[in-house]
Amino acid sequence: MTTSSFSGSAATNTPRQADPSPSGTSHGRGDAPGGARYVVLLLALIWPAQLLTAAGVVTGTTSPAIAQAFATTQVVWFGLAYTLVSTLLTPAVCRLGDIFGKKRIMMIAAGIGLVGDLIVVLGPSFEMVLLGRALAGFYGPIGALVFATARDVFPPRRVGVASSLIGSSLGLTTLLAPLVVGVLLDNFGFRGPLWFVVVGTAIALVLLTVLPETPRRAPTARFDWLGSLLLGTATVALVFGVDRGGSWGWSSAPVLGLGVVTVACLIGFVVVERRHAEPVVDVRMLRRRAVATVLTSTSVLQGTVYAVAVVATLLTLFPPIPGVSAGLGWSGTKTALVMATGQLAMFLLGFVVGKMSGRWDPRRPWLVGSVITTLGLVSYAFLHGNAWQIGLSALVVGIGGGFSVGSVPLLILGSVSPKEQSMANGMSVLLTGVATAVVSTVIFAVMAASGVVMDGTQFYSDASFRNAYLVCAAILAASIPVTLAIPRILKTSEIESGQAAS
Numbered sequence: 001m002t003t004s005s006f007s008g009s010a011a012t013n014t015p016r017q018a019d020p021s022p023s024g025t026s027h028g029r030g031d032a033p034g035g036a037r038y039v040v041l042l043l044a045l046i047w048p049a050q051l052l053t054a055a056g057v058v059t060g061t062t063s064p065a066i067a068q069a070f071a072t073t074q075v076v077w078f079g080l081a082y083t084l085v086s087t088l089l090t091p092a093v094c095r096l097g098d099i100f101g102k103k104r105i106m107m108i109a110a111g112i113g114l115v116g117d118l119i120v121v122l123g124p125s126f127e128m129v130l131l132g133r134a135l136a137g138f139y140g141p142i143g144a145l146v147f148a149t150a151r152d153v154f155p156p157r158r159v160g161v162a163s164s165l166i167g168s169s170l171g172l173t174t175l176l177a178p179l180v181v182g183v184l185l186d187n188f189g190f191r192g193p194l195w196f197v198v199v200g201t202a203i204a205l206v207l208l209t210v211l212p213e214t215p216r217r218a219p220t221a222r223f224d225w226l227g228s229l230l231l232g233t234a235t236v237a238l239v240f241g242v243d244r245g246g247s248w249g250w251s252s253a254p255v256l257g258l259g260v261v262t263v264a265c266l267i268g269f270v271v272v273e274r275r276h277a278e279p280v281v282d283v284r285m286l287r288r289r290a291v292a293t294v295l296t297s298t299s300v301l302q303g304t305v306y307a308v309a310v311v312a313t314l315l316t317l318f319p320p321i322p323g324v325s326a327g328l329g330w331s332g333t334k335t336a337l338v339m340a341t342g343q344l345a346m347f348l349l350g351f352v353v354g355k356m357s358g359r360w361d362p363r364r365p366w367l368v369g370s371v372i373t374t375l376g377l378v379s380y381a382f383l384h385g386n387a388w389q390i391g392l393s394a395l396v397v398g399i400g401g402g403f404s405v406g407s408v409p410l411l412i413l414g415s416v417s418p419k420e421q422s423m424a425n426g427m428s429v430l431l432t433g434v435a436t437a438v439v440s441t442v443i444f445a446v447m448a449a450s451g452v453v454m455d456g457t458q459f460y461s462d463a464s465f466r467n468a469y470l471v472c473a474a475i476l477a478a479s480i481p482v483t484l485a486i487p488r489i490l491k492t493s494e495i496e497s498g499q500a501a502s
Contacts, residue, residue, distance in 0.1 A: 086140020087433025303435025349402025
């Protein structure tokens with residue numbers, strides 16, 4: 001089985017080693033950021049990277065209160081507005097990072113996102129809240145740029161651990177953020193957690209200033225506007241069609257029309273990207289089996305887990321109303337405490353995966369994590385009636401998530417060259433965002449089918465929650481064959497890194 005040459009020449013069976021010479025891309029021990037500087041640089045990457053996760057925690061935790069406060073059955077768009085904008089912007093932002101430098105672009109994105117966060121927290125209507133969420137989506141692509149930045153900043157001996165810590169910090173974020181958000185929600189209502197996001201974004205903007213600017217990898221400033229437009233139209237048409245399918249009818253003319261628009265735009269997108277000299281998404285990379293299988297399997301799992309996380313908060317925070325709502329009526333604090341063990345397990349196992357990244361084939365922990373996460377969702381489907389059941393299910397998902405999330409950056413690092421890193425991470429975030437949006441829409445449609453609308457708010461039955469978890473477990477199970485098809489890729493001890501380290 002062959003592995004594509006990173007230089008773009010003929011394929012080879014031998015993994016390309018990092019160049020240890022002074023003129024190579026790797027830095028020696030003396031050039032590596034050490035001690036306090038290493039910690040500062042790592043924090044400056046971890047915090048902005050987890051803005052998307054923190055915003056997701058706030059989305060899930062505040063959604064029940066927002067749905068009731070604004071009397072809306074469309075609370076799914078509170079999450080989708082952010083996800084769609086973030087997803088659609090990711091390829092463009094990653095491309096701009098290659099053209100102008102990643103640090104500069106991340107700071108601009110964080111600044112626009114901060115404005116959006118302020119509009120959300122001060123918005124007097126649900127429409128204004130959605131507008132703010134859309135602007136907040138501008139900092140979503142930072143999650144893709146930080147991994148590419150880590151490859152430029154850290155040398156080979158540290159890039160594996162650093163990348164896994166950035167990825168597995170998801171577990172720490174989802175451990176601590178719900179506790180803080182729960183206390184704020186219980187004491188200040190839904191606007192309390194929204195202010196938490198504002199402060200978090202402001203801190204991220206400050207931390208980004210300490211990063212060194214990264215090499216500019218794009219030879220020119222040409223930009224693929226047509227490709228971006230086609231991709232955006234296809235994504236929005238797909239998500240809107242899935243969202244409206246239940247109410248308009250899956251065979252109705254509007255829904256079928258949206259399906260036609262989706263397919264036509266995707267075909268046009270592929271044609272444009274294949275011909276464009278500097279595409280916003282290099283679809284030619286997907287011809288390589290390693291890239292195609294890694295991006296497909298990781299985006300499906302991450303997108304599904306992100307989407308299904310909202311279900312647990314709806315289950316625990318919605319009030320119990322006989323015949324109307326099967327919610328448990330917990331406080332935000334109790335919800336966070338019950339699920340804390342699972343989040344801690346995710347962080348610790350992600351750290352272990354990163355620590356062993358130079359020795360382990362990253363496909364192994366990824367496969368283990370995929371299987372365990374699937375089993376955890378099945379557990380959630382049938383064990384969600386009280387604290388110990390939800391705690392147990394959360395622990396199983398957390399263990400699977402630790403293996404999986406810690407492996408994602410390692411799989412991508414080992415399958416692409418430094419020049420392709422931003423593009424690959426952008427494609428990963430793009431596909432994950434699409435998966436999150438589509439699965440979220442499917443979940444809410446499935447839940448609403450067994451739910452009840454009362455006083456303008458959508459409530460959900462026990463069957464709603466069970467079916468949502470089973471659908472997500474089936475999606476993950478269907479993606480496991482793709483995981484098994486991932487070929488041999490480079491370990492972190494074999495990759496090139498460290499161009500911006502000093």
